Amino acid sequence: MLSVRALTFDVFGTVVDWRSSIIREGELLAAAKGLKIDWPAFADAWRAGYRPAMDRVARGELAWQTIDQLHRSILDGLLQRFNITGLDERDIEKFNRVWHRLMPWSDAVPGLNRLRSRYVLATLSNGNIGLLVNMAKNAGLPWDCVLSGELIHKYKPDPEVYRMAARLLGFELAEVMMVAAHPPDLDAAQRTGLKTAYVPRPLEHGAERRADPGGGRFDVVATDFLDLAAKLGA
Amino acid sequence: MLSVRALTFDVFGTVVDWRSSIIREGELLAAAKGLKIDWPAFADAWRAGYRPAMDRVARGELAWQTIDQLHRSILDGLLQRFNITGLDERDIEKFNRVWHRLMPWSDAVPGLNRLRSRYVLATLSNGNIGLLVNMAKNAGLPWDCVLSGELIHKYKPDPEVYRMAARLLGFELAEVMMVAAHPPDLDAAQRTGLKTAYVPRPLEHGAERRADPGGGRFDVVATDFLDLAAKLGA
Numbered sequence: 439m440l441s442v443r444a445l446t447f448d449v450f451g452t453v454v455d456w457r458s459s460i461i462r463e464g465e466l467l468a469a470a471k472g473l474k475i476d477w478p479a480f481a482d483a484w485r486a487g488y489r490p491a492m493d494r495v496a497r498g499e500l501a502w503q504t505i506d507q508l509h510r511s512i513l514d515g516l517l518q519r520f521n522i523t524g525l526d527e528r529d530i531e532k533f534n535r536v537w538h539r540l541m542p543w544s545d546a547v548p549g550l551n552r553l554r555s556r557y558v559l560a561t562l563s564n565g566n567i568g569l570l571v572n573m574a575k576n577a578g579l580p581w582d583c584v585l586s587g588e589l590i591h592k593y594k595p596d597p598e599v600y601r602m603a604a605r606l607l608g609f610e611l612a613e614v615m616m617v618a619a620h621p622p623d624l625d626a627a628q629r630t631g632l633k634t635a636y637v638p639r640p641l642e643h644g645a646e647r648r649a650d651p652g653g654g655r656f657d658v659v660a661t662d663f664l665d666l667a668a669k670l671g672a
Numbered sequence: 673m674l675s676v677r678a679l680t681f682d683v684f685g686t687v688v689d690w691r692s693s694i695i696r697e698g699e700l701l702a703a704a705k706g707l708k709i710d711w712p713a714f715a716d717a718w719r720a721g722y723r724p725a726m727d728r729v730a731r732g733e734l735a736w737q738t739i740d741q742l743h744r745s746i747l748d749g750l751l752q753r754f755n756i757t758g759l760d761e762r763d764i765e766k767f768n769r770v771w772h773r774l775m776p777w778s779d780a781v782p783g784l785n786r787l788r789s790r791y792v793l794a795t796l797s798n799g800n801i802g803l804l805v806n807m808a809k810n811a812g813l814p815w816d817c818v819l820s821g822e823l824i825h826k827y828k829p830d831p832e833v834y835r836m837a838a839r840l841l842g843f844e845l846a847e848v849m850m851v852a853a854h855p856p857d858l859d860a861a862q863r864t865g866l867k868t869a870y871v872p873r874p875l876e877h878g879a880e881r882r883a884d885p886g887g888g889r890f891d892v893v894a895t896d897f898l899d900l901a902a903k904l905g906a
Contacts, residue, residue: 506842558805568842571792571817583805584817588840606822608740608802 441613442633442670445553446562446585446603448594448618449570450485451642453550453561453579454540457481463536471524478644480520487512492564492593502591504566510534537565538572543639547578549663556672560585562603562616564593583607595626604632615657617666624656633657635666675847676867676904679787680796680819680837682828682852683804684719685876687784687795687813688774691715697770705758712878714754721746726798726827736825738800744768771799772806776813777873783897784814790906794819796837796850798827817841829860838866849891851900858890867891869900 450456457478464477491508494500513534517525525533553559560583561570570584585606587599594600604614611631618624619639628634636653637660653659660666684690691712698711725742728734747768751759759767784793794817795804804818819840821833828834838848845865852858853873862868870887871894887893894900 558809560805566842567817567840571794571841575792575816582809582818583801589823606801607805608800 442557442615443609443613444558444560444603444607445615445617445635445670446560446600446632448616448620448623449561449563449565449573450537450540451639452617452619452637453546454542454573454577455639455642456485456537456540457642457644459540460484460536462541463533463539467529467533471529473522473524475520475522480516482643483516483519484509484512487515496593496596504569504588505537505564506534506566506569509537535569535572538569539576540573542577542579543662545662545664547580549667550580552667553663553670553672554580554582556670558582558607558609560603560607562594562599563587594623597626597630600627600630600632615670621653621656624653628656635660635670637662637666676791676849677843677847678792678794678837678841679849679851679869679904680794680834680866682850682854682857683795683797683799683807684771684774685873686851686853686871687780688776688807688811689873689876690719690771690774691876691878693774694718694770696775697767697773701763701767705763707756707758709754709756714750716877717750717753718743718746721749730827730830738803738822739771739798740768740800740803743771769803769806772803773810774807776811777896779896779898781812781814783901786901787897787904787906788814788816790904792816792841792843794837794841796828796833797821828857831860831864834861834864834866849904855887855890858887862890869894869904871896871900 447453460481461477464475464480468475495502550559559581561581562585563570564587566588567584567586570586574581585603587593590598590602592598604611615633615635616624616627617635617637619637619642624634624636634656635658636656658669660669681687694715695711698709698714702709725746729736787793793815795815796819797804798821800822801818801820804820808815819837821827824832824836826832838845849867849869850858850861851869851871853871853876858868858870868890869892870890892903894903
């Protein structure tokens with residue numbers, strides 16, 4: 439691990455708890471507008487629409503779009519499906535930007551602050567740059583650099599996204615370690631030549647759906663970012 | 673000015689004092705290697721090679737290169753011209769990276785910290801991302817986002833560089849204000865539709881070459897970043 443100089447982080451699910459954040463903002467919206475909605479189901483449906491939408495773009499069936507745009511088109515469908523009425527365009531756009539206001543897992547900011555003393559820390563997300571910048575400002579995430587597949591109009595797990603991160607940061611592939619809660623992201627990073635750290639987030643999909651804490655094929659497995667900092671000597 | 677949401681900063685000369693930094697590191701190198709060099713002249717010559725090198729790239733006479741690569745090819749010429757011998761490849765590469773370790777003007781960090789409470793702060797430099805990230809980490813520059821012409825393989829004052837910044841941050845052109853010590857950079861930003869703030873740095877080229885403190889055509893003129901924060905209500 440001594441060769442690692444930079445850590446690149448998956449964001450949704452790895453750094454921030456999208457599900458609890460959407461449920462919480464949904465409840466606040468419901469209280470303000472007099473709605474009664476199953477917000478956990480709503481949050482899961484919103485997130486579930488994300489990968490298929492990116493896959494359609496990757497296959498060339500849709501023009502390239504930012505995640506803000508993909509989230510909005512999924513949201514428009516969900517408003518109908520969950521029978522949510524009485525929101526004007528401004529309400530809808532504000533709710534779509536809940537993804538700019540996601541709350542970090544409790545260990546994320548303290549862990550990143552420790553890691554930052556020793557490593558360059560960058561996002562490597564499919565979220566667009568503006569979303570990630572707003573999220574970092576809102577949640578106090580101390581990134582040294584905000585990187586996104588948006589910069590080359592590709593989404594992870596396209597290998598070009600991982601190569602772009604090493605190139606822009608000025609490091610060799612093996613000097614960069616991808617940190618994620620999702621094995622497919624890490625598998626793609628590993629095939630591309632990056633080091634990998636698996637940080638399972640067992641509550642990402644709620645208390646009922648537990649993630650498999652395996653991952654022996656990755657360079658590091660850590661229970662959270664504080665454990666990651668300890669394991670990486672930061 | 674109420675519409676401004678993000679500030680984008682020129683870096684070399686505006687945020688950091690490249691000339692004093694190069695002179696200081698040159699003196700340290702000279703002491704270690706027993707050299708006797710006119711470091712102010714060396715620093716000025718290094719900087720003077722930068723715009724012509726970028727212009728050759730912009731005209732298509734050279735393939736696109738990072739500023740690290742341009743700095744290195746200028747440095748190789750200067751080592752000969754100033755008759756500097758006795759440096760091995762590692763010494764030369766380390767000295768080339770003095771641009772990653774430039775020292776901020778004394779008002780820069782406190783001013784950016786104040787501005788950051790109200791605005792999104794991003795670099796908008798021709799320096800490559802890796803250089804800017806290392807500089808920020810070294811100098812404690814609190815950027816929300818590190819942007820560079822490198823992302824689209826163009827250099828300022830190409831209008832595409834300014835447009836890229838607004839697009840990636842998710843703002844309209846008029847919601848972004850370019851901050852620079854160099855009127856040509858601001859003129860190009862203004863023509864592209866950005867707001868502009870002129871912060872003259874009269875010592876950029878040493879005590880003998882004073883900058884013209886004019887600039888009535890820009891939206892704000894400030895004496896330093898603390899004055900800029902006061903004028904922008906941060």
